[in-house]
Amino acid sequence: xxxxxxxxxxxxxxxPALLLLVFSLGAPHKAQADENPRVIEITAKRFGFTPNxxxxxxxxxxxxxxxxxxxxxxxxxxPLKIDEEIVPGKTTELTLRPETAGTFTTICDxxxxxxxxxxxxxxxxx
Amino acid sequence: xxxxxxxxxxxxxxxxxxxxxxxxxxxxxxxSGEIGEMFDFTGKKNGERVTPFTFVQLSDAxxxxxxxxxxxxxxxxxxxxxxxxxxxxxxxxxLFTGDLTHDxxxxxxxxxxxxxxxxxxxxxxVPKIMYVPGEHDAGLDGGTLYREFLGESNxxxxxxGVHFIALDNVSRAxxxxxxxxxxxxxxxxxxxxxxxPIVVFTHRPLFDLKPxxxxxxxxGDEVMDVLSPYENVTVLYGHIHRDHEQEQGHVHHYAARxxxxxxxxxxxxxxxxxxxxxxxHPFKNLGIRMVHEKVGARPLLNSVAVEDVELTVREFSGINxxxxxxxxxxx
Numbered sequence: 001x002x003x004x005x006x007x008x009x010x011x012x013x014x015x016p017a018l019l020l021l022v023f024s025l026g027a028p029h030k031a032q033a034d035e036n037p038r039v040i041e042i043t044a045k046r047f048g049f050t051p052n053x054x055x056x057x058x059x060x061x062x063x064x065x066x067x068x069x070x071x072x073x074x075x076x077x078x079p080l081k082i083d084e085e086i087v088p089g090k091t092t093e094l095t096l097r098p099e100t101a102g103t104f105t106t107i108c109d110x111x112x113x114x115x116x117x118x119x120x121x122x123x124x125x126x
Numbered sequence: 127x128x129x130x131x132x133x134x135x136x137x138x139x140x141x142x143x144x145x146x147x148x149x150x151x152x153x154x155x156x157x158s159g160e161i162g163e164m165f166d167f168t169g170k171k172n173g174e175r176v177t178p179f180t181f182v183q184l185s186d187a188x189x190x191x192x193x194x195x196x197x198x199x200x201x202x203x204x205x206x207x208x209x210x211x212x213x214x215x216x217x218x219x220x221l222f223t224g225d226l227t228h229d230x231x232x233x234x235x236x237x238x239x240x241x242x243x244x245x246x247x248x249x250x251x252v253p254k255i256m257y258v259p260g261e262h263d264a265g266l267d268g269g270t271l272y273r274e275f276l277g278e279s280n281x282x283x284x285x286x287g288v289h290f291i292a293l294d295n296v297s298r299a300x301x302x303x304x305x306x307x308x309x310x311x312x313x314x315x316x317x318x319x320x321x322x323p324i325v326v327f328t329h330r331p332l333f334d335l336k337p338x339x340x341x342x343x344x345x346g347d348e349v350m351d352v353l354s355p356y357e358n359v360t361v362l363y364g365h366i367h368r369d370h371e372q373e374q375g376h377v378h379h380y381a382a383r384x385x386x387x388x389x390x391x392x393x394x395x396x397x398x399x400x401x402x403x404x405x406x407h408p409f410k411n412l413g414i415r416m417v418h419e420k421v422g423a424r425p426l427l428n429s430v431a432v433e434d435v436e437l438t439v440r441e442f443s444g445i446n447x448x449x450x451x452x453x454x455x456x457x
Contacts, residue, residue, distance in 0.1 A: 074300060076344075078337040083344065085300075105338040111265025111299045114229055117340065117398065 037061040037095065042121070044073040044086045046113050049106070049121035056125050058101050066092040074110035077123065085110060098125040176287030176323060179218040182210055182252070183327070185364030186384035188262060189246070190239035191228035195403040196387040200246060202412045203385040207249050219285060220252050223364035223382060224260025224296065224329030233271065240275050256283070260329040260365060261296040269297035280307055282314050289318060293328040295343045301330050302344045311352050320357050327362045331381065333374060336392040341366050353377055367400075368411070383412055 042064055043050045056062055066075055068086045075084040075092070079100070084092050108119035187203040210217065226247075227239040240263075247255060259272045259279050269279050279294035291314065295303045303311075318324070326332075332346035343349070353359050359377040367384035368391070387400040388411030404410050 072299070076337070076340075078334065078342075107338060107340055109300055109340055109344075111261045111296070113231065113266065116261075116265070120338070 037063045039063045039065060041065050041067070042075075043067055043069055044075070044108065044119075045069040046071065046073075047108075047115040047119040049108075049119070051121070053122040053124065056096075056098055056123065058098060058125055061095060061097040064094040064096065066094065071112050072110050073108045073112055073119070075106060076109035077104055077106040079104055080123070082106065083109070098123075101125045179286050181219045181221060181285075182217045183221045183223060183362050183380075183382045184385065185223040185382040186225040186260065186367055186386060187222075187243060187246075188225050188228040188384070188386040189243040190230065190235070191386055195400045197403060198386075198408055200242070202409055204246055205409065206385055207246055211249070211251050217252055219254035219256060220250060221290070221325075221327045221362060222247070222255065222257045223327050223362055224258050225262045225364060225384075226257060226260070227263050229262040229266055231266070233267075236271055237275075240271060244275065254285075256290070256292060256327070258292045258294060258327055258329055259296050261299075261301075264294070264297040265299050268299070269294070272297075280310065288323045288325055289315075291315075291324065291326045293326055293332075293349070295328050295330045295332070295346075300344065301340060301342060303349055304345070308345065308348050308352060311349065315352065315356065318356070320355055322356060322358065324353070324356055324359045325362065326353065326359065329363060330365045331363050331370075331372075331379060332361055333372060333379065335366065335370065335372070339366075339389075339392055339398045341392070350374065350377065385412060388412060 038060070040054055040062055042054070044066065045068070066084060066086045067090075068088045071088060073086045075082060075086055075094075077083075079102075080096060080098055082094065082096065084094055086092050102125055104123045104125070106121050106123055108116060112119065184203075184206055187200065189200055189203065192199065210220070226243045227236065230236040230239065257276050259269055259276075263269075264272045264279065272279060279297055280292050282289065282291045284290070291311065293303060293311070294307065295301060298304050315324070328343075330343050331341055332343050332349050334346070335341040353361075354375050354377060357376050361377060361379040362382065363379065364382050364384070366381050367387065367389040368381065369383060370379070370381040372379040387403070389395075389398060390401055392398070401411055
């Protein structure tokens, strides 16, 4: 094999290998985050959520698992485009990846009784 | 009729009554002598000529509410009824924009509250009183009790050339109108020309006023898509327990104060908490709205006197605008 051909051949083999190596270092991390996001359980019960505050990281994919202990509740947060129903006996799953940092108030927007207007929780995105 | 004439054909005026808001629909062109011509124009278009009349908006009586900060119960509501009955010019109709009652888990208790509400409301010497539900009337049972007492929660009617539309954005438990009602709204409006004067009354704001305080209607944009081709639309609502005015294209939104307690300005308040009760001024923030003693050379009298704020001006529409007129609350 001529020297010039050897260089071409080596380059053709090495560059893809390097690229593969780079992706193999980064990609699994991301894929792992997307496929196995952090799961946060949130329970709704008149007239509050438990926990009443969660903290997320900007760009982090998380899965919220929402359940109700009594009646149907809502889970509404306009800035993150969340508008879900939490029906007793069912689990509402919601995957989100907030891209904006801030403190957001999530409300129950399904009328659930006399103190419904104060049913809320906080989502902090850092 | 020249195109420019059509601009000034009707004005609607809102007046602080002390409690509640009085609106006056008057032909703006009366002074210029064009009124007859304009009535003919609109009569042909709308099927009925617009003639001057007044109506009152009341909201959020919450009959049955007995918690802080309000120790007055129905006193503000009853006072509003008395004031309306004492008006020198009796309004043609009253529009009540929801939360007539405070909700109860027990149907019998809620029914009793509705009876109490109607007992007070029916004291008004007004030919027509029209209602829409609030979430405290209809949120828990989908509006069943409300309909037993007051019939359908969305409907429309014409009065002296103005088309009134009652929209229900509470009975689905969530703050929404729903696709069926939006389809009905489209059908209801189809027979009207784009210049028709339209008054929508509903409970929640149809726009995102403060979503984290639940001051919104989730499909309000779809409702506005239906309304926005019409050039003369006024939306009256309650729910927020305070004054608010918003212009959205051709559509103008006005909130009425509550008859039970007031909420603060969401721009300045960190939380949605009622304004504390002031025992020295028990009706403070419940609709008493002394803005001017006089404007220019015109004193505020017992009758509607002052054109305080020009709220609606449209260039090529049939209505010159909605004017808010403020009256001495000592009336």
